[in-house]
Structures are given as structure tokens and as C-alpha cells.
Amino acid sequence: MSARLVEAAYPEGRPRPEIEAHTMAEPLIELRAVTKRFPGMKALDSVDFQIFPAEIVCLAGENGSGKSTLIKIVSGVYDFDEGEVLINGKPVADFGPRAAIAAGIQVIYQDFSLFPSLTVAENLALNRLLSEGKTFVDPKRRRQLGAEALARLDVTIDLEATVGTLSTADRQIVAIARALMSDTRLLIMDEPTTALTGREVDRLFSIVREIQVKGIAVLFVSHKMREMLEISERITVFRNGRKVEEGPTAEFNEARITRAMTGHDIGHERHVWVGDATTAPRLSVRNLSVGEAVRNVNLDLHKGEIVGLSGLLGSGRTELAMALFGMEPHSGEIRLDGVPLRLSSVQDAVGAGIAYVPEDRLSEGLFMQQPIARNVIASAINRVTRGLFLDRDRLNALAEQTVSDMRIATPDIEKHAGQLSGGNQQRVVIGRWLLTNPKVLILNGPTVGVDVGSKAEIHRPELIQNCNRILLMHRGEIVDCMDAQSVEEDDIHGRLKGLR
């Protein structure tokens, strides 16, 4: 069900602008031997970095590699301990947020920093009105400023709509339009594609290319290598606070980026299932329908088998998964080890031995303010009780066991889940479900927001590497079944494209 990967439409051989032209120009911003220390670690270690006018640069690196620190230094949010920042070739003594904005550097944060209750027009106009230091607001002028901002990107969004009612993609466009209202020369986008669908990513990229034509440089941070390769002209890879590789995008491919990010080759060996498909299936689904979203789906899952379910957004893959977890009303028959199940609630599903790792760790999976130990044990609390009370020793032992089994990188189990990186958080959620001894484990989009290194360690990351069979869904039906041994990733993309 790693739909994101599949959705990221592969570029159709778009010509890349030549990068050589930039080497003649003066860099817009240049970092020379910049070092940033945090207590106990070097977040950036003597980094040289340049951005030239009108180029698109991608920052790659795992969580904690120094990407975010670099962005914060370029945008003036962080001070640094050593080195210097040059704007247009001239050193800037006290480079702070004001200096960055004065130099035309704008950041679009992942949360967009918009005002959901205010209108599109007001969101767009606020910056300008504020910088003009006016006391009174003229609604006509506010509208006019908003209209101009959207016209610059050649998009139409209802100016009087409240931002809270817009889709994520539209909100992002409002944020971009707002950032471009001032005299912007460099636009920094922090993981801009995380919440977008394939088509929305295409639209974003075409907007980014238009921005570039206007002479504005764009600095991208992304986890998705296809996207980096598609949009950028130059890729800079960070690892442990150091710049480890840099060069024109044409010289990179996924394997090279991965190697640079992790420092070693990620195993591409595929999961091989040694099981017997002739035995009775563990999970058997017959004529399952969920309203109009899923229609008459039949599915067999054998013991130890991993089946990938793929399809575009809205193909019914999520609804099918939710139905199997008792969260969507459905019709049809579901049998587990031959026993028919009635799954009308999550409790039914958990009781039957079905576990589910949600797509959105933050809102569905974890208690961020609680220690890892409690998070891990949350679904298997019965295993650590003694009478009415919790058996602390047993709880901690189980939690320690899970942390080491799942290779969760943490100094101790009392750390809050919110302090872990995305990949480790996910391992906590998976570890929690494994403690319930599930018979069927459903992972919905398991690698969303997780970087490459973590992906390879979560043992069931991407479809091909880990699945035995890949089922393709379209308009609520399973339309294709592929043997994972023989299929290539581009095949899936091709078939998905064919379905559009």
C-alpha cells in the first residue's frame, strides 16, 4: 500500500536547463566553511554551499544530516559558530532573519504558516500591508494585492475563500504566492511534496519552473528521490553534518543519492517468501464491497506472505485496508484461518488478530508526549498486568525487547515518542502491533515521511523489494496481479499511468 511511491509520477524526459551558465554568475548566497554546534554535536561541520540565481537545488540527506540546520542558517534563523555568509559576493556581518529577507530569501515551511480563518486575499496581502506599516486596511487594495499575487503564478483560487477550506495543494500555492510577493530571489521549500498527490506534484513542479524563469532560485528539501531527480539541476547530499556529494543532477541516480545519504549501499535484495501457497489461506476475502469505493474484491493471503496493494489515490486501497480493520462498513465475507469474521469495529479486528499501522503516524498512531515504553505497550497492555496493576518490570522488559528487535535508535525507553525521528516513530508503531501477536498486519503507506536508511530497516518498506505479490487497484476493483519476483518499479508506474 505504499501508494506515495507509486504516485510520484516519473518525469517524461523533460529537458533540463543547462547548469553551466550559472558558474559564470556570482552566487546569490554563499556559505563558507560554516560550522554550527549544538550541545554534544556538530549539526554542520565546515560546510561550503552556494546558490546561484535562477537555479533549482535539491538538498538530500537523512533525518538529522544537517539539511534543516542549513535551511535555518540560510534563512537567518540560526546563528552559526564558524564561517561566513556572503550575499552577492559580499560578506554579511550579522546575518539574521531580517538580513535574509532583505536579501530576498523566503522560506515556505511545511505547515505553510497561513491563517486558516482568514481569506486567501488577506493571507496574501498581510505581508505587504505589514511592511508598509499602514494603520488602516483597505479591503479593495487587499483584494487587488491578492489577485496580483495569484496572477503572477498564473493560478486561480477564490480570493474570498477561507484558507482553511482549501486543499493542501491550494494552500501551498497560496504560501508560494505569498512568498513571491516581496522581491524574492531565493525560495526555500521544506519537503513541499509530502502531502501532495501525483497530479498536484506535477502542478507544483510546473509552478516551480515558472518561478525559475522569473530568475528566482529555488532550494528544495525532499525525501523523494524521483522528485529530486525530476525537478532539480543540482543535488547536494548531506550526511552527519557534512556535505558529502554535490553535482549536476544529470550525474545522479537513485542509487548514487542513496549511497551518499547513507554511506553504504542499501540492500536491494528482494524479500523471498518460502511458503506454501497451496495450504489454506490465512486471510480470505470474498466479494468485499465498501460502498462504491471497493467493489467485490477477492483476496487470499497466506501465512508469511507479504502482499502489496497499490493504486492511485481514490482507487479504493485505503478503504479496503480500513474495512479489513473494522473501520469501514462493508459487505462480503472475511475469513481468518477459515473462521468467518464480523468486523464492525476496531475492537473486533484487534480481537481477531488483525493489526493496522496507519498512514499518518502523528494523528493516528502515537502518543507523542508519552515515553516510548508506554507507546510500545499500549496495544498489549493485558500482557503486562498483574491483577489490577501494571507489572513495571515486565513492561520495561517487553519494551526493551521491542526497541532492540525493531532497532529503534534511542538511548532509553523513557524518551518521549515525539523526540524520535519519523522512521523510528514508525518502528514504535509497528513494534506495538507486533507485541499483540497479530495474524495479519496491515501497513498503510509505511514509508511516508521516512528516509531511505530507515526504509531499509523497517523490514517491509517498499512494494517490490518486500512483497511477494503486488495487487493493483483501480476504481474499487483489483485490476492486476503481479509477481514481485519479476516486476520492476517502472512497470508499476507504467501500469498506473495507463489507468489514469
Added chain:
Amino acid sequence: MTAVSKLLRRSEAAVLAILIVVMIVIGVINPAFWQADNLFNLLRANVVIGIMALSVLTVMISGGIDVSFPAFAVAAMYLTVIAMNAAGYQGVVLPFIGATLIGLVCGLANAFFIHTFRMIPLIVTLGSASVVRGLLLGLVGTSIINIDRMPPSLIAFGSSTVDIGGSKLSLMIFIYIGIALLMWLFLTRTMAGRAVFAYGDDAESAKRVGFNTRRTVYLVYGLAGALAGFAGLLHSSMIWLANPRDFVGYELDVIAAVVLGGASIFGGRGSVFGTILGVFMLTLIKNSLIIMRIDNTWQGVVVGCVIVIATALTAWRDRKALV
């Protein structure tokens, strides 16, 4: 027309519709309701609660809550009247400026704690309300200043009316309307007012965009205190009485009226017009309970229900709008 104002307009329209229905029903039960005297009385009852509601509206748009305004109103009113009596001063403008300033200082103290220590407004205003009431009763006095000791200038001011078709309409109504107009201008047409909305919507983003959020917090709570102080003295002038234990339970009535008027308890939304309607609705309900000779104690039940239902409706609306 924006989607927000559409939504608000919808809840305003709903309040207005209910209001009209309620008025028709009351009119059928008791035709005396439509007499000018009764309606003017009703409007007069809106004035003090209405001004207080406008102060709470600003605080709620900023994402906070204020339960200290009744205490500030009492302190401003009682101190001013005592000072007037002590000095033998007979005037109107200066006392009102004084009461407003006392409220302002109290409100700024709220802002100081809320901003400096990032405290929850509910806790700060609960605490400051208790402190101010306690200090007033402990240091200043507990005796009610009756009509015989009230400054005549205030009584004359508070009872000034205009004659419309033989019925007397309190001039205080126009003070309320004037303040409402100013608040509307402030909230919708000034950058400082928009800052209140932005801050209530997303404080962190407001800071990033470049709003001076410290100034916004001080402005919001200072303004709330100032309006409370003004309303306190106005109330005393209208009832010819200064009671240091006055305004008990006003928190609930006023907050109920603001919520009824469509303001969001989560911040970022609310309008002056909606609040005025909410205040009128609440006053009407309480007034008709009295007319229908329903026991006083039941008013609390009704107001409590109104606040819960209105909050539930706005919360439901906000959640729907944000999905």
C-alpha cells in the same frame, strides 16, 4: 463576500431568525411586549452587557478568554465613585476617563502575565479577578453607595433620555452603538485589529509574518480591561448605585452572548454584529423569563444551556469548515 463572513453571516442570520421567531412568540403571548416602553427597556438592558461582550469578543478572537472583566468593572466603578465623593467632584467626562484607565491598568496586568510567562488566559484572569475583588473589599470597603450618596452628575448622566413618540429611550444606547462602531472599525479596518484575528488563528504564523504579537496581547487585554472599567461606571450611573459586590455571574452571561453571536472559542473568528445580536438574544431570553414570571433561579439553567448549545454549534461549524 468571504467564506468566513458567509459562515458568520449564516450563524448571524440564524441568530437573527431565531430572534425574530422568539419575539413574535413572546408578542403573541404578551402583546405588551411590542410596546415602545418595553422595547426601549430591553435595549437599555443591552448596553452594559453589550459593551462587556465587545471586550470579551476581542479577547476570544485572539484565542483567549477573559473572566476578570466583572471584577475590573466593579473595581473601576467603586474606586471612581469613592474618589468623586471624596473630592466632591461633579462631572462626567473625567470620572469615565478615570474608570477606563483603572480597567486598562488591570487589563495590562493580565497581558503582562499572559505574554511574559506564556500562561493560559483562563488561569490568569481567574486569578486577577479574585485578587482585584479581594483587594477592593479588603482595602477599600464593603458598603454599598446608595442613591443618596451617589454623585448627582452621574445619576443625571445615566438617566438622560430622548423622547420618541412619548416613550423615553435611554441615551446610553447611543454610547453602546458608538463603541460598537468603533470596535467594528478597529477589528475589520485596522492592521492592529487584523493582527488580533491573525494571532488568534495561529500565533506562531502571526509572529513569522511579522506581527508584533506582544503588542497584540497587550492591546487585546488592555482594551478588554478599559471597556470593562467604562462599562462598570456606566452601569452604576444607570442604576444609581455603586455596589462593590456587583457583577457576580456576569462572566457567564457575557461569554454566552459572545458565543451565541458566532465567535469561535478557538480564536480567529467572531464579529461585532454577531455579538450585538447575541447580546440582544440573551437579554431577550432573560427578560422574557422575568415577564413569564419564571423563578430567578431558572435563569442560570437557561443561560448555562444557551452557552453549551451555542458553543457546541460553533465548534461543530468550525470543525466542519476546517476539514
